[in-house]
Amino acid sequence: KNQVEQSPQSLIILEGKNCTLQCNYTVSPFSNLRWYKQDTGRGPVSLTIMTFSENTKSNGRYTATLDADTKQSSLHITASQLSDSASYICVVSDRGSTLGRLYFGRGTQLTVWP
Amino acid sequence: EPEVTQTPSHQVTQMGQEVILRCVPISNHLYFYWYRQILGQKVEFLVSFYNNEISEKSEIFDDQFSVERPDGSNFTLKIRSTKLEDSAMYFCASSERKNSYNEQFFGPGTRLTVL
Numbered sequence: 001k002n003q004v005e006q007s008p009q010s011l012i013i014l015e016g017k018n019c020t021l022q023c024n025y026t027v028s029p030f031s032n033l034r035w036y037k038q039d040t041g042r043g044p045v046s047l048t049i050m051t052f053s054e055n056t057k058s059n060g061r062y063t064a065t066l067d068a069d070t071k072q073s074s075l076h077i078t079a080s081q082l083s084d085s086a087s088y089i090c091v092v093s094d095r096g097s098t099l100g101r102l103y104f105g106r107g108t109q110l111t112v113w114p
Numbered sequence: 115e116p117e118v119t120q121t122p123s124h125q126v127t128q129m130g131q132e133v134i135l136r137c138v139p140i141s142n143h144l145y146f147y148w149y150r151q152i153l154g155q156k157v158e159f160l161v162s163f164y165n166n167e168i169s170e171k172s173e174i175f176d177d178q179f180s181v182e183r184p185d186g187s188n189f190t191l192k193i194r195s196t197k198l199e200d201s202a203m204y205f206c207a208s209s210e211r212k213n214s215y216n217e218q219f220f221g222p223g224t225r226l227t228v229l
Contacts (some may be wrong), residue, residue: 014136042222043178043207046218049217051215104158104159106155
């Protein structure tokens, strides 16, 4: 069964600190892995997308890694800001469907305190 | 920057009523999607749409649901007879073309409340 699991479920850090979020997946056949940021009551916004051949990708203070062998990914946030408070969702796309169906994790709820 | 828009932002309806959720995808995009997110749960795929027909649908997308692209800009999701469990946030997304990334851009969502 295609699944995406994320940890931790929630995380509180102080402004300026770094953090790392984890994602494990069983989606097969794998196409790509994305990290989205979702503010409360809003739609998900893409942070990074990685295909099978990419093992790291950065977008500003966000750095994602992918280990396709162990089916694990991480999202590292450096120098956190109050505006980073949101849910971070790991999403995996499969190659088995016509348009690459997306499978979502439950997200990690990040809270940044001043 | 172009974005996906959705209306209404919040829809309240009585159980058994029909609702239509509307989306305007990004103008040059060819692939369209609907997702839903029940409060506190993960986002779930409902349906994908390309070339005026459904490309794929999930087990959630039963006969009560339908999608349509009535003109060149709108993409709609219709729920024929709403149930309490249809209460959720519904997100529309669109993508430009199918490639290894097929990045999907999400709208802000419509919160559907069924009473």
